[in-house]
Amino acid sequence: MAQLAPLAQPIGVFDDYFARQTEVIVLREKVMSLTGDSFEIKMQNGTPLFRVEGKVLSISGRKTLTDMSGKKLFDIVKEHLHIHTTFAVEDASGRKVMTVKSGFALLGSKATATFTTPRTGQQEVLKMKGNWFDSAADIVDERIGAVVGRIDRKLLSGRDLLFGQQTYALTVAPNVDMALMVALCICMDEKNNEGGGGLLG
Template sequence: MGLFSGSSGRTAFGPLPPAPHPIGVNGFYTQHTNELALRIRERKTAFSGDDFAVKDAANGQTIFQVNGKVMSLSGKKDVRDAQGVDLFTIRKKHMAIRKTYKGDDAKTGQEIFKVESSVFVMGTKLKITFKNTAGRGEDLTLTLRGDLFDRKAEITLDSGQPIARISREFANAGQIFFDKQTYVLTIAPGVDASLLLAICVCLDEAANDQG
């Protein structure tokens, strides 16, 4: 199966509608015409440092790799494609008032997205800002709201339309449920899977910073 054949599974929330236009920073990873569900391993402690693969939750194909260097020690994490080519370098901004992470282009070093974390009444909120170079080139803001520790969250556009969900559960024809060390990121058609994975890496760091 090809990279963008799409996952046939559905979460308990029901299918995500397609994005109104391509959204993200890497147009190649917006080309899936169906939902794409990625299985992600949760980093349980601040001292785990091994690399791991991010796989299609339906068929097990490796889509991305994450460099497991401990951010608090090395100052960065790397998101790579399936062949090991660097896509993003993610760093924590230590002097920021709010807990803030930035994603730099692996080739140019230019900042291409920023993730700011805050706590609100019902859980955790991440604000993601970037220039939509995969689409119209406009400045965009995404919002993640949910339970940071249970990995249960929804990512929305400013309009309120959901474009991704995070859950411990993923159901396809076999009704597969993953263990507590993994969770699933389900991404709407037309949304940059590499950017959404990078947001999950920042979510993982934020959880360990608070843990």
């Protein structure tokens, strides 16, 4: 596992989920999900971290993320009437805490996430660029030029691809909000699988 440099100041929204060291999170579709919209999120060592459930009949394609005690952290909702695909991340009270917009890239994928870290009041802009389907995508904090996360499918072994499951490894730098990074990963997967068949259907 490649180590990512720790950030001098924490960035993120959900205080309980800041990475204390470089962490690898595995997002895996549930094998028998009828909708393709439910999956579990674990640490690389197998420790459960989050659950994601999709609302089957939701026009907005709403996805809800909870911790393992069932506490709701946020919803991901697709916003309409935008030129580029746009998602809002709303906390349990319905307040928008992050916006994720997709963009056009000649090679690979591109997305921009914006949010404000409550601890510091600092607005952050994260840019994700890379080849989503084949190898890896880096998530870079534009303000400080640091890689805060990396999405990589090659970290995973062949057994992770059994049953046709979609599986991603998300590496998160120390002092970065793991929950918010998971939200960004889900939004990017949702965008790249529009029209069917991916991790989020």
